Amino acid sequence: xxxxxxxxxxxxxxxxxxxxxxxxxxxxxxxxxxxxxxxxxxxxxxxxxxxxxxxxxxxxxxxxxxxxxxxxxxxxxxxxxxxxxxxxxxxxxxxxxxxxxxxxxxxxxxxxxxxxxxxxxxxxxxxxxxxxxxxxxxxxxxxxxxxxxx
Amino acid sequence: xxxxxxxxxxxxxxxxxxxxxxxxxxxxxxxxxxxxxxxxxxxxxxxxxxxxxxxxxxxxxxxxxxxxxxxxxxxxxxxxx
Numbered sequence: 001x002x003x004x005x006x007x008x009x010x011x012x013x014x015x016x017x018x019x020x021x022x023x024x025x026x027x028x029x030x031x032x033x034x035x036x037x038x039x040x041x042x043x044x045x046x047x048x049x050x051x052x053x054x055x056x057x058x059x060x061x062x063x064x065x066x067x068x069x070x071x072x073x074x075x076x077x078x079x080x081x082x083x084x085x086x087x088x089x090x091x092x093x094x095x096x097x098x099x100x101x102x103x104x105x106x107x108x109x110x111x112x113x114x115x116x117x118x119x120x121x122x123x124x125x126x127x128x129x130x131x132x133x134x135x136x137x138x139x140x141x142x143x144x145x146x147x148x149x150x
Numbered sequence: 151x152x153x154x155x156x157x158x159x160x161x162x163x164x165x166x167x168x169x170x171x172x173x174x175x176x177x178x179x180x181x182x183x184x185x186x187x188x189x190x191x192x193x194x195x196x197x198x199x200x201x202x203x204x205x206x207x208x209x210x211x212x213x214x215x216x217x218x219x220x221x222x223x224x225x226x227x228x229x230x231x
Contacts, residue, residue: 038231054230055163057223060207085230097231117231123209126230127163139164140229142200 001081002065004056006088011037011098018082018100029079034109036099036117042092044140049130053137054087054096057125061085068119072101075115076108083116085126118146155179155218159191162225165201178218185212187222200227 001018015035019027042049069081084098099116103109121143128140159174166172174191182190184203197212204223205214216222 056230057160057162057204057207057225060204060223063207121228121231123228124230125162125204125225125228127226128229129163139167139226142227143229143231 001083002062002069003084004058004061005084005086008094009084009086009098011035011084011095014084014098015082015100022080026079029104030102031104032102032106032109034101034103034106034113036097036113037095038097038117039095040090040092044130047130047135048133049092050133051089051091051131053089053129053131055127055129056085056087061125064124065120068116068123071119072112072116076103076112077105078103078108078112081112081116083120085120085124087126114146121146157187157216157218157220157222159187160221160223162223164226165198165224169195178216182216183213184210184216184222187216188212188224197224198226201225202227 040052065083069083072078072081079102082098082100086094086096090096099113101109101113101116129137130140131137155177157176157178159176161169161172169192176187176191184205188197202225203210203212205216205220
């Protein structure tokens with residue numbers, strides 16, 4: 001399921017509610033749940049950020065997230081996935097994104113969750129505007145690539 | 151305006167602020183690529199190198215040919231998550 005929310009949300013409550021709606025026959029097949037929660041820091045590039053505004057493209061954002069989720073389903077053996085993304089005005093500690101993936105085995109859950117998050121960061125049309133103390137608000141120029149080679 | 155020949159063009163985020171508007175309506179009088187549409191609507195501004203373009207909610211390249219009724223969108227690199 002893919003949801004864009006305008007208000008503060010608690011990812012743990014959302015997860016619990018979502019999982020409670022799963023049928024018992026589905027729950028019995030779950031062997032792994034992988035969860036990513038992204039929240040707002042109060043700094044970026046060594047500058048104090050007081051709040052942010054998240055803009056999105058209604059229609060395209062949901063469509064792109066749906067395509068990303070479909071790609072994950074093709075690539076890994078998944079039972080379900082959930083993406084919740086916040087938009088509007090956000091403050092430090094607010095949760096911005098939840099990605100959860102359910103599968104029978106951990107490899108699929110770990111890898112698909114990472115893929116969903118990185119694909120969301122590079123493809124889903126969201127834009128952040130940072131409000132910095134004593135300065136004009138500034139648009140974040142681009143997301144960094146999350147994959148690292150150790 | 152004849153809706154059948156028209157397209158809607160949307161702008162987002164920093165680009166919307168730079169242009170001072172979020173939408174344009176445009177009547178196609180000939181076959182046009184998204185690059186042509188940009189040049190027609192924003193002749194004073196060379197599109198920034200990083201600018202993305204979508205037609206009907208999918209990413210496309212700048213040589214994509216636009217059809218009547220399409221929704222075209224221009225926007226900077228995405229920064230969600």
